[in-house]
Amino acid sequence: MFIETKEIGPEGLIVSRSIDAFRLPVSDQDSIRVDRVQLSGELQRDQDGFSFAGRIETALTLSCSRCLEEYSSPLDLPFDLFYTTSREGGARQDSRIDEEMATVTHFDGARIDLMALVSEQIYLGLPLKPLCRPDCPGLCPRCGTNLNAGSCACAEKRTEDPRLRVLKNLL
Ligand SMILES: [Zn+2]
Ligand SMILES: [Zn+2]
Structure with missing residues (x-):
C-alpha cells in the first residue's frame, strides 16, 4: 500500500x-x-x-x-x-x-x-x-500451573519454606 x-x-x-x-x-x-x-x-x-x-x-x-x-x-x-x-x-x-x-x-x-x-x-x-x-503471577516454578487460574498444591509448601520466601522476595 x-x-x-x-x-x-x-x-x-x-x-x-x-x-x-x-x-x-x-x-x-x-x-x-x-x-x-x-x-x-x-x-x-x-x-x-x-x-x-x-x-x-x-x-x-x-x-x-x-x-x-x-x-x-x-x-x-x-x-x-x-x-x-x-x-x-x-x-x-x-x-x-x-x-x-x-x-x-x-x-x-x-x-x-x-x-x-x-x-x-x-x-x-x-x-x-x-x-x-x-500483576500476572505467571506459572508455578515447581509444577507449571498457571497461577492466574488459581493456586496449586505447591502454594502452602512455598510459604512454609524460608529459603523459598527469600527467593520470592528477590523476585
Ligand atoms: Zn500472564
Ligand atoms: Zn505449583
Whole structure:
C-alpha cells in the first residue's frame, strides 16, 4: 500500500487508511498477529521532503512473558516522520527537523510505503517484556500451573519454606 507523492498538493494530504490484519515477523521463527490497522495522519510538503505525522491504531496478539498465554494488547502509536531523498545526513544537524525529533526516512521520492511505515512503527513499539496484566503471577516454578487460574498444591509448601520466601522476595 503506497501513497504517490504527486497526490500531495500544496495544502498537504490528509491520510486515512485501513490495512487488513497481518503477521509481523519478529524473529526467524516467530511472528505476531496484528489486527486491522487504522492509519491516520497528515502529509505536508517541505523544502527537501515530506513530513508525515499521525497515529496507528490496532491491537496485537502477544504472548505473556510470565504465564505464556496469548492476550490482545491494544496499540495507539503516534508517529512523526520525515521522508527525504537527500542523503546528506550531516548537513541537517542544526535543522528544524532534528529539533522536532522526527525520524528521518530516506526514500525514492516517488511514493511512501505505508506497509513499511506501519511494520516499523509497530516493531519499535513492541514491549520488551509483554505481560497479560501488570500483576500476572505467571506459572508455578515447581509444577507449571498457571497461577492466574488459581493456586496449586505447591502454594502452602512455598510459604512454609524460608529459603523459598527469600527467593520470592528477590523476585
Ligand atoms: Zn500472564
Ligand atoms: Zn505449583
